[in-house]
Amino acid sequence: MNDFIAARSQMALSLGFHIVFSCIGMVMPFFMAVSHFYWLKTNQVVYKNITKAWSKGVAIFFATGAVSGTVLSFELGLLWPEFMKHAGPIFGMPFSLEGTAFFIEAIALGFFLYGWNRFNRWFHWFTGLVVGISGLVSGILVVAANAWMNSPAGFDYVNGQYLNIDPIAAMFNDAWFSQALHMTVAAFVATGFAVAGVHALMIAKGKNVEFHTRSFRIAAIFACVAAVLQPLSGDISAKDVARRQPAKLAAMEAHFETRKSAPLILGGIPDEKNKTVKYAIPLPGMLSFMAHGDFSAEVKGLDAIPEDEHPPVAITHYAFQIMVGLGMVMMLLSFIYFIALWKKKSWLRSKWLLNFFVLATPMGFIAVEAGWTVTEVGRQPWIIHGVMRTADAVTPMPGIAYSFYLFTGVYVSLALIVTFMLYRQIQMVDKLYDVLPNENPEKH
Amino acid sequence: MLYVVIVYLWASILLYLLLGGADFGAGIIELFTSEKNRNRTRKTTYQAIGPIWEANHMWLIIAIVILFVGFPAIYSTMSVYLHIPLTIMLIGIIARGTAFAFRHHDAVVDDWQNVYNRIFTWSSFVTPLFLGIIAGSAVSGRIDTQAVNFLDAYIFSWLDWFTVAVGFFTTAICAFLAAVYLIGETDNETDRKRFIHKAQTSNILAVFCGFLVFTAAYFEGIPLFQWVFGNLVGAVAITAATLSLILLWYLLRQGKTKILRVLAGFQVTMILLTVTWQHYPNIVLLADGGYLSLTEHHGHAKTISSLGWALLLGSIFILPALFYLIYSFQQKNGAKEAH
Numbered sequence: 001m002n003d004f005i006a007a008r009s010q011m012a013l014s015l016g017f018h019i020v021f022s023c024i025g026m027v028m029p030f031f032m033a034v035s036h037f038y039w040l041k042t043n044q045v046v047y048k049n050i051t052k053a054w055s056k057g058v059a060i061f062f063a064t065g066a067v068s069g070t071v072l073s074f075e076l077g078l079l080w081p082e083f084m085k086h087a088g089p090i091f092g093m094p095f096s097l098e099g100t101a102f103f104i105e106a107i108a109l110g111f112f113l114y115g116w117n118r119f120n121r122w123f124h125w126f127t128g129l130v131v132g133i134s135g136l137v138s139g140i141l142v143v144a145a146n147a148w149m150n151s152p153a154g155f156d157y158v159n160g161q162y163l164n165i166d167p168i169a170a171m172f173n174d175a176w177f178s179q180a181l182h183m184t185v186a187a188f189v190a191t192g193f194a195v196a197g198v199h200a201l202m203i204a205k206g207k208n209v210e211f212h213t214r215s216f217r218i219a220a221i222f223a224c225v226a227a228v229l230q231p232l233s234g235d236i237s238a239k240d241v242a243r244r245q246p247a248k249l250a251a252m253e254a255h256f257e258t259r260k261s262a263p264l265i266l267g268g269i270p271d272e273k274n275k276t277v278k279y280a281i282p283l284p285g286m287l288s289f290m291a292h293g294d295f296s297a298e299v300k301g302l303d304a305i306p307e308d309e310h311p312p313v314a315i316t317h318y319a320f321q322i323m324v325g326l327g328m329v330m331m332l333l334s335f336i337y338f339i340a341l342w343k344k345k346s347w348l349r350s351k352w353l354l355n356f357f358v359l360a361t362p363m364g365f366i367a368v369e370a371g372w373t374v375t376e377v378g379r380q381p382w383i384i385h386g387v388m389r390t391a392d393a394v395t396p397m398p399g400i401a402y403s404f405y406l407f408t409g410v411y412v413s414l415a416l417i418v419t420f421m422l423y424r425q426i427q428m429v430d431k432l433y434d435v436l437p438n439e440n441p442e443k444h
Numbered sequence: 445m446l447y448v449v450i451v452y453l454w455a456s457i458l459l460y461l462l463l464g465g466a467d468f469g470a471g472i473i474e475l476f477t478s479e480k481n482r483n484r485t486r487k488t489t490y491q492a493i494g495p496i497w498e499a500n501h502m503w504l505i506i507a508i509v510i511l512f513v514g515f516p517a518i519y520s521t522m523s524v525y526l527h528i529p530l531t532i533m534l535i536g537i538i539a540r541g542t543a544f545a546f547r548h549h550d551a552v553v554d555d556w557q558n559v560y561n562r563i564f565t566w567s568s569f570v571t572p573l574f575l576g577i578i579a580g581s582a583v584s585g586r587i588d589t590q591a592v593n594f595l596d597a598y599i600f601s602w603l604d605w606f607t608v609a610v611g612f613f614t615t616a617i618c619a620f621l622a623a624v625y626l627i628g629e630t631d632n633e634t635d636r637k638r639f640i641h642k643a644q645t646s647n648i649l650a651v652f653c654g655f656l657v658f659t660a661a662y663f664e665g666i667p668l669f670q671w672v673f674g675n676l677v678g679a680v681a682i683t684a685a686t687l688s689l690i691l692l693w694y695l696l697r698q699g700k701t702k703i704l705r706v707l708a709g710f711q712v713t714m715i716l717l718t719v720t721w722q723h724y725p726n727i728v729l730l731a732d733g734g735y736l737s738l739t740e741h742h743g744h745a746k747t748i749s750s751l752g753w754a755l756l757l758g759s760i761f762i763l764p765a766l767f768y769l770i771y772s773f774q775q776k777n778g779a780k781e782a783h
Binding site for chain 2 (some may be wrong): 015056059062063064066067068069070071073074076077078082084085086087088089090092093095096097098099100102103106107108109110111113114115118119165167168325349387395396397398399403406408414417421424425427428432
């Protein structure tokens with residue numbers, strides 16, 4: 001493994017790991033706030049217990065997300081010092097604001113986790129909500145920084161020099177809105193389905209059904225609303241990418257030739273050598289429509305882009321297919337769930353619906369990882385689109401492979417421990433959280 | 445605005461050293477506590493830092509963001525040549541933060557707690573050690589941007605007697621801060637005595653490590669003595685710190701907690717002031733006699749001014765909330781203990 005590939009792999013690993021934890025840390029507080037609200041309003045202990053059980057998860061995920069985020073802020077320099085030397089002062093604005101948002105999140109979490117029975121009930125509830133809001137803000141800001149790499153703005157690049165720097169313009173680059181919207185909704189979809197799936201499994205097993213049914217409902221509603229909205233934000237993103245990064249769109253679609261009425265290619269195996277896609281299902285004109293809102297519009301193919309600026313086509317294409325495919329499945333499931341809620345109440349108690357949700361548990365996160373693969377791999381070979389190549393940004397230090405192995409070891413063990421702890425958390429619902437009101441009202 | 449940013453950078457390094465340092469120190473104290481008292485120490489530590497440790501940790505993020513946004517050349521040079529100690533420090537931060545959360549939020553209490561505890565205490569020791577080594581290497585003048593072989597460029601840039609001594613000095617300071625802080629966090633008389641004793645031991649160790657730093661500097665040819673005593677600010681600061689040490693020892697025996705905390709914080713602030721003042725505005729000294737300076741190697745004017753505004757705006761939100769967090773949990777912890 002050469003140093004460049006090792007550096008890219010380490011970055012991908014760290015980001016891929018961090019993203020799961022940050023999504024959960026960003027979204028779970030909203031679920032908590034809802035059940036917490038029910039508890040304050042109705043005095044039904046089950047909602048207090050749900051809030052507490054979830055808050056344990058949040059504490060674990062937040063801690064892991066916070067440290068993996070810290071690692072990322074150092075890794076930008078450790079792996080890509082040449083990039084940070086130039087980019088830091090330009091795209092750093094969202095990071096400095098994110099520092100504030102994240103700080104507030106950490107403070108609010110302190111209040112929330114340790115504040116039971118210590119503060120005014122509604123102040124305590126509010127601190128939980130602040131955790132969610134500031135988490136969301138910091139997520140949006142970090143994505144805005146990433147968007148700048150896709151859509152560099154706020155400077156003039158003249159003869160290798162970065163002039164006329166404007167950090168505010170860099171922050172509000174062309175891609176920030178579509179990327180932040182898509183990611184935020186994705187976080188709700190992924191976390192919602194993951195949480196709902198775990199509770200669905202427990203209901204299906206017949207364990208602590210009351211507790212899990214109510215938890216499931218809160219998570220499922222969040223997940224399903226987000227999943228129905230997600231294709232809209234996806235459409236905004238696709239049009240945006242088509243305009244700014246035709247190479248990325250072409251790689252996503254394995255679209256080798258520039259042409260009018262371009263078909264949307266479903267599935268297939270791209271052959272980068274012969275510039276063809278085998279075994280794919282083409283939908284005539286659909287790509288033109290998706291990218292430009294017109295069935296006969298011309299869509300730039302990879303042939304319009306110099307060979308040495310092509311992103312890896314196969315990876316980008318597969319990742320995009322996985323993301324869209326899973327998104328569609330989750331959207332369908334959401335429609336079924338809404339029908340169940342409004343028209344067919346009997347479905348809600350049926351095994352098959354629960355089993356669908358159990359199956360959907362990992363889908364959102366797989367889609368999130370695939371989506372990031374599209375964004376990051378699809379931008380290659382650029383680290384700053386059209387300005388700096390990733391290969392020119394890498395650290396001169398040799399032996400990065402060892403660093404990659406080290407971090408892989410750390411992250412794999414962390415993932416295993418966290419999974420193990422969640423398993424124990426769920427196993428203990430019986431003892432810790434599913435308590436009848438008269439049994440132990442002061443339990444906390 | 446540049447000076448606002450520099451003040452924030454200095455303040456966040458100081459606060460990380462004080463608050464994050466006390467956090468690390470709590471783990472170090474636990475590491476060096478006998479088996480039979482360890483559980484009680486752990487409980488006190490948890491009450492003392494549970495609600496605030498995530499916030500304490502944030503000062504490092506603020507400092508690093510200021511560096512990479514405002515002073516990118518300094519950030520990227522340190523990232524390249526101090527890659528290895530930075531990586532070790534990061535692994536320490538990951539291990540410590542997750543182990544702390546795991547041991548308190550795991551639903552089942554069993555042998556796994558031993559694993560979490562061991563990871564927590566050892567990483568609490570290793571992380572400030574390497575933080576100190578990194579700080580030491582910044583001023584040791586060993587970072588050689590012309591070096592061609594791996595050892596010179598990536599190992600000897602940070603590994604020598606001086607940096608290691610600075611590392612141990614930092615670790616001892618963290619333990620000292622934690623011990624002083626913990627005295628006021630328990631109502632149990634035996635525990636109080638134990639923490640007072642820990643404060644005394646770690647203070648002696650810190651002074652001893654300080655002596656080692658001077659000795660190592662002498663052998664490595666670093667004019668540390670000249671740096672510290674060669675200017676008025678440094679000399680006054682270090683004298684004030686030493687004088688306050690006498691008062692601290694006197695008050696330690698009486699166990700007055702509030703003023704002890706102030707004194708310990710004062711001493712550490714004076715030490716940081718002394719070591720940074722002499723080089724200001726230089727932050728990294730290079731092997732070829734060059735340096736990286738806060739006033740010369742900063743980002744563009746517009747970057748600095750928006751960074752400054754972001755920091756000012758951020759502190760309006762952060763500082764009152766943080767103050768209220770620390771205040772309310774101290775009050776409530778105390779009240780709870782009293783009942």
